[in-house]
Amino acid sequence: MHPYRTHTCAQLSSANVGATVRLSGWIHRKRDHGGVLFIDLRDHYGLTQIVADSDSPALPVLESLRVESVVTIEGEVKARVAETVNASLATGAIEVFARSVTVQSAAEELPMPIADEQPYPEDIRLKYRFLDLRRETLHKNIMTRVAVISDMRTRMAAVGFNEFSTPILTASSPEGARDFLVPSRIHTGKFYALPQAPQQYKQLLMVAGFDRYFQIAPCFRDEDPRADRLPGEFYQLDLEMSFVTQEEVWEVMEPVIQGTFAAFAGDKQVTPAGEFPRIPYDEAMLKYGSDKPDLRNPLIISDVSSHFTSSGFGLFEKIVGGGGVVRVIPAPGTHEKSRKFFDEMNDWARREGYAGLGYVTRKGGEFGGPIAKNHGPERMAELYAELGLGENDGLFFAAGKAADAAKLAGAARIRVGEQLGLIDEDSFALAWIVDFPFYEYNEDEKKVDFSHNPFSMPQGGMEALEGQDPLTIKAFQYDLVCNGYEIASGSIRNHKPETMVKAFEIVGLSKADVEERFGGMYRAFQYGAPPHGGMAAGVDRIVMLLCGAKNLREITLFPMNQRAEDLLMGAPSSPEPRSLRELSLRVVEPPKKDGS
Numbered sequence: 001m002h003p004y005r006t007h008t009c010a011q012l013s014s015a016n017v018g019a020t021v022r023l024s025g026w027i028h029r030k031r032d033h034g035g036v037l038f039i040d041l042r043d044h045y046g047l048t049q050i051v052a053d054s055d056s057p058a059l060p061v062l063e064s065l066r067v068e069s070v071v072t073i074e075g076e077v078k079a080r081v082a083e084t085v086n087a088s089l090a091t092g093a094i095e096v097f098a099r100s101v102t103v104q105s106a107a108e109e110l111p112m113p114i115a116d117e118q119p120y121p122e123d124i125r126l127k128y129r130f131l132d133l134r135r136e137t138l139h140k141n142i143m144t145r146v147a148v149i150s151d152m153r154t155r156m157a158a159v160g161f162n163e164f165s166t167p168i169l170t171a172s173s174p175e176g177a178r179d180f181l182v183p184s185r186i187h188t189g190k191f192y193a194l195p196q197a198p199q200q201y202k203q204l205l206m207v208a209g210f211d212r213y214f215q216i217a218p219c220f221r222d223e224d225p226r227a228d229r230l231p232g233e234f235y236q237l238d239l240e241m242s243f244v245t246q247e248e249v250w251e252v253m254e255p256v257i258q259g260t261f262a263a264f265a266g267d268k269q270v271t272p273a274g275e276f277p278r279i280p281y282d283e284a285m286l287k288y289g290s291d292k293p294d295l296r297n298p299l300i301i302s303d304v305s306s307h308f309t310s311s312g313f314g315l316f317e318k319i320v321g322g323g324g325v326v327r328v329i330p331a332p333g334t335h336e337k338s339r340k341f342f343d344e345m346n347d348w349a350r351r352e353g354y355a356g357l358g359y360v361t362r363k364g365g366e367f368g369g370p371i372a373k374n375h376g377p378e379r380m381a382e383l384y385a386e387l388g389l390g391e392n393d394g395l396f397f398a399a400g401k402a403a404d405a406a407k408l409a410g411a412a413r414i415r416v417g418e419q420l421g422l423i424d425e426d427s428f429a430l431a432w433i434v435d436f437p438f439y440e441y442n443e444d445e446k447k448v449d450f451s452h453n454p455f456s457m458p459q460g461g462m463e464a465l466e467g468q469d470p471l472t473i474k475a476f477q478y479d480l481v482c483n484g485y486e487i488a489s490g491s492i493r494n495h496k497p498e499t500m501v502k503a504f505e506i507v508g509l510s511k512a513d514v515e516e517r518f519g520g521m522y523r524a525f526q527y528g529a530p531p532h533g534g535m536a537a538g539v540d541r542i543v544m545l546l547c548g549a550k551n552l553r554e555i556t557l558f559p560m561n562q563r564a565e566d567l568l569m570g571a572p573s574s575p576e577p578r579s580l581r582e583l584s585l586r587v588v589e590p591p592k593k594d595g596s
Contacts, residue, residue: 004072010046014093016077021096023048024072024104026134027065029115037062040115041073041096044139049086049095050075058098068107068114068134075099122553127567129558141555144264145543149216151263152237152539155256161214161239166201168194168218172517178222180232183583194220197536199455200521202240203493206532207524214239216539230540230552231564237488240534246476246492249533250276250432257480257488257537261428264546269427276480277431284433289327289398289410291436294484295429297417301409304328307383313374319399326399327409328387331416335363335392341419342369345396348415354408358397365391414484428545430482435459438475439506449507452477455521456491457533458503465502480537487542490535497525 004024012021025043032038037059039050050073052059058073065071075098086092111128112120117135125132132138153163169192172179179193195201197219205213217238223231241249251274258273277295284291287300305325308316316326334341342359349357360380361368367380375383389395396416398409417423438458440451448470458464459474480488494500500522501511515522543555553559560566580586 001074008045009041009043009048010090012048012077012091012094012096014079017079017094019077020074020099021077022072022074023050023096025070027062027067027069027071027107030062030067032063041071042134046090048091049080050098051078051095052098056098058101061101061103062098065103066107066109068110068131069103070105070107072102072104073098073100122561123567126553126559126561129568133557138554141543141547141549142557144547145539145555148260148264148543148546149539151260152256153216155259156214156237156239159212159252159256161212162210163215164205164210164213165215166195166198166205166217170195170201180220180222183585185583188584196221197236198238199453200518202238202534203455203495203521203532204524206240206242206493207495207527207529209242209530211242212240213534217536230556231560231562234552235539237537237539238534239536240532242530242532244492244531244533246434246478246533249490249492249535250278250478253480253488253535253537257542258430260542261430261482261546265428267426271428271430278434279431280435281433281437282435285406285410286327289406289408289413290484291433291479292481292484292486293410293431293433294414294417294423295431296424296427296483297413298422299330299413299417301327301329301406301413302387304383304387307379307386308375311375311379313371316371316375316397316399324400325402325405326397327405329396329398329409329413329416330387330389331359331394331396331420332390332422333392334361334394334420337394342394342396345412345415345419349408349412352408352411354398354404355400357408357412358399360395360397362389362391362393362395371397428482430480433479433481434477435474436477436479437471438473438477438503439470441471447508451475453489453491454503454507455493455500457494457499462496462499462502465499465506470506476533478535480535482542482545485541485545486538487545488535488537490533492531492533495525495529495531497522500525 001022004022006022007016009023009025023041025041028040028042028047030037030039036051036053039052039062040047041050052062062071073096075096077094078097080093080095110131112124112131114131114134117137133142156163169182172193177196179196181191181193184190184192198215198217202213215238217236218233219236220233223229239253241252254276255273258270261270279293281291284293286303287293289301303325304327305320308320308326311317320326339361342361345359346357358371359369360372362384367377372380384393396412398405398412400408437451438456439448442449452475456475456477459476460468464473476492478490479486494503501514504514505511540552540555544552547555549555558566558568565571
């Protein structure tokens, strides 16, 4: 007999009744029923109920052990009586009567509970992550992550992609975030950078003639954490293809992404492959107030500025006259809502840092609220007719500069949808956001800057770069969104050296700057580069959505906390003086807040 186990804790069934077996695992729960001890024994695979009574030599040993101790138990498989069968457990028809027990490792008093999974302070969970990972939900989420990645690899191979590994120590790249720098001991005063993404390398693979590349790539960015973005590192399904248009990238990748979602969605509906909506960026910002809209929400934002160019409501007339806009978010069927509902929405907007969120109420065709009173019932009726709203529908107003109004309207759309229960919680709604602006105006630096990926091909190519206002140029760039999250981003790349130089000149970089910063790729493009494009899908966000988690730390093995600290390993830590000397480095304390 195997020294530790003949079966896992999920394998035994009625077919094994009468057999002598050996199981190993952790003591998950203990229940003492007056001389009869019941133990749930847990391993990676599942649970088995162990029974020990006064006839069992194992009883005194098991009674003395704390939960989470590791034991090996040998015993006889017995059928449970009918009233104690647990149909929700794979081994629920049997139990094992313990004949002997070997203590492999006794547990100390636990710093956190395991079995019942009640909420617990995150700092304790992260410090004792090895215990946290024993919890059923987190353990299951991690295994879902493993299965999702395996599924992605299988699907990518099936459509002709080969997996390549690109370097981890590399040069700095303009991906929009801060680099993690690694000092070189051999080259004093110089630094490597951890890759923010394998962008340049995967493009070089296309120039090298490999045609279809992918990898599950680690990416490193020194940026602030949030619920949908971990500090430090994350993983993406990174890919690139040669001789493709953006439409071909979508056609190839929709079945891959949709197939993975469908495989793990359970009973939830997934947008069919070939039917992902393709929404231009400008349309997304107008209709949804976001470039990552949640299409499970049926509410559509509209621009009604033309209704207030001449209006009795002076505030909106002044905003529109000054170049601003008025956007509206419908609130269907709110005739039964009290005034408090609308006032609370206004208070919410103020807490979010806005001047407020105007509103109109309507009940049985009668309009209410200051906006309706000043704008007039006839004009309000015209506005409602244009929007297709009914006699019992409310309306919220976001007014101001276009960018600010879009942001407020987008946030209000989400909140109204949630408050009115309009979100379809049983679906994954996928869509492409396309035609992103190539450039944007940087208010802080008072200059034109790249808005997305600097290596993208501008729509119109060199002719657009030379003849158009930069802020009107669109790019062959696209994002894939799902349920309010950006889950992938990509583009058709700029593969022509002269076009690449011109694109960077517009943001203030010279040809010499391009050759210095992106020398490898710039040189490669001069020796025959194929048209190419690709994307990168966020593995972490996809798994988070599929698991129904609200935070990326719930689907990650060993995450950092919100302050980018690894509480388990104690990172970051102060280096040894010897290490600094070897690297010719010294630590300079940052200036104090008073400037000293």
